[in-house]
Amino acid sequence: MAVRFGYVGCGFVAxxxxxxxxxxxxxxxxxxxxxxxxxxxxxxxxKWGFRKLYRSHLELAEDSEVEAVGVxxxxxxxxVIARDLLRAGKHxxxxxxxxxxxxxxxxxxxxxxxxxxxxxxxxxxxxDAGAQxxxxxxxxxxxxxxxxxLFYARNHGFCGRQWDAGFRGRIETTDEPRPEPGPSRSPxxxxxxxxxxxxxxxxxxxxxVNLLRxxxxxxxxxxxxxVDLGPDGYTGVVVFEINxxxxxxxxxxxxxxxxxxxxxVFFENGWVKTTSPPLLLDNVAEAVEVYRGHFxxxxxxxxxxxxxxxxxxxxxxxxxxxxxxxxxxxx
Ligand SMILES: NC(=O)c1ccc[n+]([C@@H]2O[C@H](COP(=O)([O-])OP(=O)(O)OC[C@H]3O[C@@H](n4cnc5c(N)ncnc54)[C@H](O)[C@@H]3O)[C@@H](O)[C@H]2O)c1
Numbered sequence: 152m153a154v155r156f157g158y159v160g161c162g163f164v165a166x167x168x169x170x171x172x173x174x175x176x177x178x179x180x181x182x183x184x185x186x187x188x189x190x191x192x193x194x195x196x197x198k199w200g201f202r203k204l205y206r207s208h209l210e211l212a213e214d215s216e217v218e219a220v221g222v223x224x225x226x227x228x229x230x231v232i233a234r235d236l237l238r239a240g241k242h243x244x245x246x247x248x249x250x251x252x253x254x255x256x257x258x259x260x261x262x263x264x265x266x267x268x269x270x271x272x273x274x275x276x277x278x279d280a281g282a283q284x285x286x287x288x289x290x291x292x293x294x295x296x297x298x299x300x301l302f303y304a305r306n307h308g309f310c311g312r313q314w315d316a317g318f319r320g321r322i323e324t325t326d327e328p329r330p331e332p333g334p335s336r337s338p339x340x341x342x343x344x345x346x347x348x349x350x351x352x353x354x355x356x357x358x359x360v361n362l363l364r365x366x367x368x369x370x371x372x373x374x375x376x377x378v379d380l381g382p383d384g385y386t387g388v389v390v391f392e393i394n395x396x397x398x399x400x401x402x403x404x405x406x407x408x409x410x411x412x413x414x415x416v417f418f419e420n421g422w423v424k425t426t427s428p429p430l431l432l433d434n435v436a437e438a439v440e441v442y443r444g445h446f447x448x449x450x451x452x453x454x455x456x457x458x459x460x461x462x463x464x465x466x467x468x469x470x471x472x473x474x475x476x477x478x479x480x481x482x
Pocket of ligand 1 (some may be wrong): 159160161162163164165185186187188191206207208223224225226228229232246247248273275329330354430431
């Protein structure tokens with residue numbers, strides 16, 4: 152039986168990524184869409200085959216036909232939307248950031264418990280084929296100790312202009328103004344003048360913090376030990392202890408066109424490194440590099456070398472064969 156699916160907020164990410172992906176699945180039935188901007192809602196409703204269109208997420212929350220809902224809206228709005236849907240018993244898939252404060256996030260989880268809906272935050276890096284492979288290597292090396300102690304992790308995240316991989320052409324638009332963002336939902340202890348920097352850093356580096364915690368299997372065992380960010384609250388270095396490992400995130404925006412992001416997990420005898428594609432680039436996974444000593448390891452363990460003398464004889468034979476043939480046709 153197909154999952155009866157709804158979506159709230161049909162802007163850039165919804166149209167460029169999530170709605171096409173969900174609606175393309177045979178086990179999804181697109182039932183209802185909610186969008187504050189009515190003309191945009193109508194265009195997207197017909198393009199992707201949603202049977203019903205609502206102006207507000209609250210109306211969609213009341214639709215008992217809808218089981219699961221995707222949500223993407225402004226940073227200040229999407230946590231409220233998700234909370235209301237969870238309270239109404241819908242399963243929710245939402246964009247990051249989940250919430251702008253811990254208190255708000257806890258309120259969302261409580262709403263889920265109250266209503267029975269489950270929440271997934273769409274951290275795509277945890278589902279990236281390359282990142283999954285890197286995680287597998289890291290888990291293996293930690294379990295068998297073959298690379299020695301895992302002692303350091305580094306995430307370098309310098310954002311360039313290529314984050315959206317240039318796919319704006321696929322998006323339906325209208326002249327309707329975007330809704331005004333609601334009141335600041337930053338933590339109540341935070342001085343108002345710093346809220347902008349906080350939200351901007353959070354919305355970007357939530358990917359990086361989440362990925363490091365996952366690579367290091369930390370769960371909630373993570374804390375901030377030092378912060379050296381510039382006056383913009385964005386450019387610099389933050390140091391963490393994540394599952395007992397020192398880890399850093401290097402952050403900046405640069406004007407270059409590319410996307411300069413990689414994560415390196417260091418063991419005493421080598422490392423696992425992933426290099427990230429631009430955030431929204433389709434069908435390109437993180438590139439994975441494993442650096443480890445081979446000769447000494449094999450001498451110690453008795454494991455076969457990957458490039459043995461016996462195997463290399465084949466290459467030499469092929470070269471002799473090539474030149475045997477070549478010489479035959481000379482003069
Ligand atoms: N994972 C990633 O790499 C990535 C990349 C870009 C954006 N995002 C996230 O996606 C989210 C959305 O970004 P976007 O660029 O699509 O925004 P957007 O402004 O283009 O789209 C949001 C849409 O939601 C509608 N909306 C707002 N409140 C609503 C409500 N209560 N009911 C119904 N409709 C409502 C708006 O009218 C708008 O059309 C952001 O929170 C951002 O963090 C994630």
